[in-house]
Amino acid sequence: MNSARVKKFYYLMRLGREFELAAKREYMNGNIAGFLHLDIGQEAVSVGTMQAFDKGDVFTHYREHVLAIARGMDPKLVMAELFGKKTGISRGKGGSMHLFEPKLDFYGGDAIVAGHLPIAVGCAYARKIQGENAGVFAIFGDGASNAGAFFESINIASAWKLPVIFFLENNFYAIGTHISWVSPFIEQFHKVKNYMPAKVIDGMNVCEVYDAVTEAKEYIENGLGPYFIEAKTYRYEGHSMSDAGKYRSEEELEIYKSKDPIENLKKEALKKGLADERYFRETDAKIEHIINEAVEFAKNSPEPDVEELYDGVFCKECENVIP
Amino acid sequence: MLYRSALNKAIDESMEADSSVVILGEDVGRYGGSYRVSEGLFSKYGEKRVIDTPIAELSIVGNAIGMAIAGLRPIAEIMTANFSLLAMDQIINHAAKFRYMSGGKMTIPLTVRMPGGVSRQLAAQHSENYETLFSSIPGLIVLAASNASYAYYGLKWAIFSNDPVVFLEHELLYPMDMEFREIKNFDPFKAEIVKEGKDVTIITYLKMRYDVIEAAKELEKAGINAEIIDLNSLRPLDIETIANSVKKTKKAVIVEEDHKTGGMGAEILAQITEKCFYDLDAPVLRIAGEDVPIPYNRKLELASIPTPEKIVKKILEWKAENGI
Numbered sequence A: 001m002n003s004a005r006v007k008k009f010y011y012l013m014r015l016g017r018e019f020e021l022a023a024k025r026e027y028m029n030g031n032i033a034g035f036l037h038l039d040i041g042q043e044a045v046s047v048g049t050m051q052a053f054d055k056g057d058v059f060t061h062y063r064e065h066v067l068a069i070a071r072g073m074d075p076k077l078v079m080a081e082l083f084g085k086k087t088g089i090s091r092g093k094g095g096s097m098h099l100f101e102p103k104l105d106f107y108g109g110d111a112i113v114a115g116h117l118p119i120a121v122g123c124a125y126a127r128k129i130q131g132e133n134a135g136v137f138a139i140f141g142d143g144a145s146n147a148g149a150f151f152e153s154i155n156i157a158s159a160w161k162l163p164v165i166f167f168l169e170n171n172f173y174a175i176g177t178h179i180s181w182v183s184p185f186i187e188q189f190h191k192v193k194n195y196m197p198a199k200v201i202d203g204m205n206v207c208e209v210y211d212a213v214t215e216a217k218e219y220i221e222n223g224l225g226p227y228f229i230e231a232k233t234y235r236y237e238g239h240s241m242s243d244a245g246k247y248r249s250e251e252e253l254e255i256y257k258s259k260d261p262i263e264n265l266k267k268e269a270l271k272k273g274l275a276d277e278r279y280f281r282e283t284d285a286k287i288e289h290i291i292n293e294a295v296e297f298a299k300n301s302p303e304p305d306v307e308e309l310y311d312g313v314f315c316k317e318c319e320n321v322i323p
Numbered sequence B: 001m002l003y004r005s006a007l008n009k010a011i012d013e014s015m016e017a018d019s020s021v022v023i024l025g026e027d028v029g030r031y032g033g034s035y036r037v038s039e040g041l042f043s044k045y046g047e048k049r050v051i052d053t054p055i056a057e058l059s060i061v062g063n064a065i066g067m068a069i070a071g072l073r074p075i076a077e078i079m080t081a082n083f084s085l086l087a088m089d090q091i092i093n094h095a096a097k098f099r100y101m102s103g104g105k106m107t108i109p110l111t112v113r114m115p116g117g118v119s120r121q122l123a124a125q126h127s128e129n130y131e132t133l134f135s136s137i138p139g140l141i142v143l144a145a146s147n148a149s150y151a152y153y154g155l156k157w158a159i160f161s162n163d164p165v166v167f168l169e170h171e172l173l174y175p176m177d178m179e180f181r182e183i184k185n186f187d188p189f190k191a192e193i194v195k196e197g198k199d200v201t202i203i204t205y206l207k208m209r210y211d212v213i214e215a216a217k218e219l220e221k222a223g224i225n226a227e228i229i230d231l232n233s234l235r236p237l238d239i240e241t242i243a244n245s246v247k248k249t250k251k252a253v254i255v256e257e258d259h260k261t262g263g264m265g266a267e268i269l270a271q272i273t274e275k276c277f278y279d280l281d282a283p284v285l286r287i288a289g290e291d292v293p294i295p296y297n298r299k300l301e302l303a304s305i306p307t308p309e310k311i312v313k314k315i316l317e318w319k320a321e322n323g324i
Helices: A003-028 A043-052 A065-071 A075-082 A117-129 A142-146 A148-159 A206-221 A250-257 A261-272 A277-300 A306-310 B003-017 B041-045 B057-069 B081-095 B131-135 B148-160 B208-221 B239-249 B264-279 B298-303 B308-321
Strands: A057-061 A106-110 A136-141 A164-170 A198-202 A227-232 B021-025 B050-052 B073-077 B111-116 B141-144 B165-170 B192-195 B200-204 B226-230 B233-235 B252-259 B285-289
Touching (some): A003 A043, A003 A065, A003 A075, A003 A261, A057 A065, A057 A117, A065 A106, A075 A277, A106 A117, A117 A136, A117 A148, A117 B081, A136 A142, A142 A148, A142 A164, A148 A164, A148 B057, A164 A206, A206 A227, B003 B148, B021 B057, B057 B081, B081 B111, B131 B141, B141 B148, B148 B165, B192 B208, B200 B239, B208 B226, B208 B308, B239 B252, B252 B308, B264 B285
Parallel strands (some): A057 A106, A057 A136, A136 A164, A198 A227, B073 B111, B111 B165, B141 B165, B200 B226, B200 B252
Antiparallel strands (some): B192 B226
16 A cells, blocks of 8 residues: 555545535436436445556446546546436436446446346457457446356356456345345355355455455456456445335444445555645545536536437448448 | 358358457357358357357357457357347347447447247247347347348348347248349348239248248239238338338238237338328238247147238238228
8 A cells, every 4th residue: 555546546435425425416406317326335346446457348337436437437427427418428318327438448337237247258258369468347236146147157257268357346235135135145256266266355445455456457367267356345325316225224334334435544544644634635625626517517518409319329330331 | 042051151251351250159169050050160260259159148149249349240149039038138238229328439240140930840939030029129220131142241231230230030041042143232221122013012021031922923823913022121121112012002911920919010010001091902911920829730830820822812811801
């Protein structure tokens, strides 16, 4: 852990959290609609993974605002997408769950649980035969680890020794269903350990997440096949804005809030002298400004024109082309 | 040329011309393909580009989408249309929607090939036509190859299209020896006027083309000169060619192997009604598969789908009923 890295982690985690708090406010104000899945509490996973996996292709699930921002997506464009505006990263056609930016090799938010895993595997296959070794990163929740697409994917990736990191963020709840009610064990790595290296880490600790993904990246880059990481984490908010969270106790929530990834990193950094109070104060102020700007940008952006309804269904350039 | 050889030639030439073309599916490699469509490709292009997959259709298409995102041009083979249901999430929720959901940023140059239709006594889980399911999904192009020429040109077009294409074949066509016509300025979306006629327009596609051609010979003897249209493309539908013909003959019959309820014929009929209502001299006739799962017994199996005899009989009855 060095000062520059700690500062980067703090900046991105705080940026992610403030972004989501702003999104929550704007949802309440009626500026954002549909589904909004917040990442609050899980920022260590989103930031630690994206900082470690800085090259290669990323396939994500629907809880992906912080992943997208940590990958380098402009918070303005993400906020505008949440507002459904023309200036949004997906031009207002995708919304909260579908932030795509091929320039960042970022493909996702996929709203079909486990649906993106076979796609990540296929991408890894292509990268391997193209001779590229940066590999593929696929992140998903504990709900996905019970789906057929998950089992197909670990089998194929393992049989073909594909360069893919399967990263499971285990926050214990698939909407309101606890993992122990639908799976024989809470830690899902048991399902995978015969196929590939599989480890469990503390997903509330950004440095641990970063180190684990860095190690996994080296492994897949060496052509040894896939790698599985399970991070235990917790979301403070409900599954989406419509979820009152009645399936879990206040005590449980408090236990995890005491492990807050941002506050703990800050404490640790102050203790070790890696950053001072002034740094945090200034960073927080800077982030407040960035988030305010993002919200203003989204508010002031135009709606898509009705004429754009049919844009992007097909690639027009390929119509009637014979090679 | 054999129908399956035309498909093989299209894939072979595409793989030769562009190293990003790959084919994947159950038994496509070492085995040579269940219907021998990929025969010889494994030895020519190797295991990296001719990929034997596990029996996991969701992954065959899902993996292919990932390959397409990474810049390959994958051809995913589904052994039988029935099994495509296992891959439906990938075809519909992913392949068809990525481009739109991403505001036009994602490009999915994917071809999903599959044979369907009623063959010989394969029973209900190996005898299905699902063209309506695919054709009702925005974001998919759906082509249906009934002959060697379209199989060759259409498949080549599909492989090099930057959009996801569902390419439908029919199990009974693979071993058929067909005339191969060279086509200049091939348009995949253009319907083919198989035979010109003046009394009635018969619209069909895939294997029913041949049953209709046979039926038309009998109808000729009864004094009915039928115009036959083979659709080739089910989405988009070449309604222009259909409408022009119906305006000429004033009468339309749709022949499909698919079940009647909610089948392709229902959509074609709706579009004819929208475009040609005042040109019609009689209600449009739909000759379709019965609304039953396809039975194993040969007699019952034949009773569940149109045959040349049934097509003739139904058209003559329809003619008498409507005084035409």
